[in-house]
Amino acid sequence: MALIVVLLSACSVRQEMTLSRSGAGQATVSVELHRVLVEYLADLSGFTGGSMQIFDLAALEERFAAEPGVELLSATVPNAHQLRLRVRFADIARVFDAQSGVVREVFTFSEDGEQRRLQIRLTPHSVRALMGFSPASDSMLADILLPPVDQPMREADYVDYLAWALEEYQRQTPIATIIRNAAIRVEIEPEGRIVSQRGGRTEGNRVIFEIPVVQLLTVRDALEYSLTFR
Numbered sequence: 001m002a003l004i005v006v007l008l009s010a011c012s013v014r015q016e017m018t019l020s021r022s023g024a025g026q027a028t029v030s031v032e033l034h035r036v037l038v039e040y041l042a043d044l045s046g047f048t049g050g051s052m053q054i055f056d057l058a059a060l061e062e063r064f065a066a067e068p069g070v071e072l073l074s075a076t077v078p079n080a081h082q083l084r085l086r087v088r089f090a091d092i093a094r095v096f097d098a099q100s101g102v103v104r105e106v107f108t109f110s111e112d113g114e115q116r117r118l119q120i121r122l123t124p125h126s127v128r129a130l131m132g133f134s135p136a137s138d139s140m141l142a143d144i145l146l147p148p149v150d151q152p153m154r155e156a157d158y159v160d161y162l163a164w165a166l167e168e169y170q171r172q173t174p175i176a177t178i179i180r181n182a183a184i185r186v187e188i189e190p191e192g193r194i195v196s197q198r199g200g201r202t203e204g205n206r207v208i209f210e211i212p213v214v215q216l217l218t219v220r221d222a223l224e225y226s227l228t229f230r
Contacts, residue, residue, distance in 0.1 A: 011037060011213070013184045020191040021116055021229075023091045023109055026073075031055075033081040034178055036169045055083045069094040092118075102126045115195060115230045118188070120209075122223040124152070127216060147218060155218045162214075182213040190229035199225035 011034060017027040033041075033054065041054055055077050064072035064087070073086040089095050093109040106126045108119045147153040153161065163175040186209045194202060200209035207227045216223070 011182055014187075015185070016187045016189075018189050018191075019092065019116075019118065019229075023093050023116075024089065025092065026086070026088045029083075029085040029087075031083040031085075034182070035081070036166055036175065036178055038081045039169050040166060054080060060085075067095065068098040102129045106130065115228055116190070116192075117226060117228045118190075119226040120224070122216065122219060124219055127219055152220060153218055155214055158218050159214055179214055180212065183210055184213060184216065185210045188227055190227065192229050195228040195230055197225075197227045199223070200227075 012032050014030045015027055017025055019025040038054070057075050057077060060075055061072060064070055069089050069091055071088045073088055074084070075086075076084045078084065092107075096104065096107040096109060099107075102123070102125050106121060108117075108121075110117050110119075147158055147161075159176050159179050162179050166175050169175070187206050188209075189206045194205060194207060197207045200207050202208075209225050211223070
């Protein structure tokens with residue numbers, strides 16, 4: 001599930017995935033942290049006496065090894081602020097079914113005759129649960145920067161809060177702009193013909209879903225995305 005959601009407030013995530021009618025496919029994931037977050041993490045690790053290791057590849061490999069039906073083909077860190085993953089799965093439905101609790105309810109892959117349907121449904125509780133799949137190794141980041149569990153925040157208020165918390169790292173680009181520009185982009189190329197999609201846009205034989213990270217972290221009502229193909 002780290003393929004879908006990497007919840008860092010000043011990063012961009014891009015995933016490209018192929019999906020066959022049988023549910024098999026491959027995915028590549030690129031994660032890039034903004035300079036602001038890298039500098040903040042460096043200061044935080046110094047304060048706690050830790051080391052500057054943002055992405056823990058050993059922990060990632062261990063997590064993927066425990067995921068039924070998913071094979072981690074490669075995981076690299078080109079530099080301190082970038083992560084590249086490539087994975088393969090034989091049956092995406094099996095991957096989803098193996099999850100526990102509310103995470104299992106986020107993703108579904110179903111068949112209806114010749115049609116196949118991939119659905120993603122995100123709620124405040126499931127977003128919190130997905131935080132456990134972030135490839136960032138420093139859990140203190142979530143505790144400090146995420147909205148309080150029992151005190152939901154509106155998008156505008158959360159942007160203001162982060163801009164205040166990170167203001168000393170601002171240079172030419174306002175912190176608020178950096179936060180608003182952070183986004184998750186998922187491109188899916190299915191086998192066969194696209195019948196319909198919800199929450200994204202179609203380009204050729206691909207469906208592209210994009211969501212600002214700040215919208216995801218402050219979600220109050222369910223966010224729903226889907227792709228139907230045959």
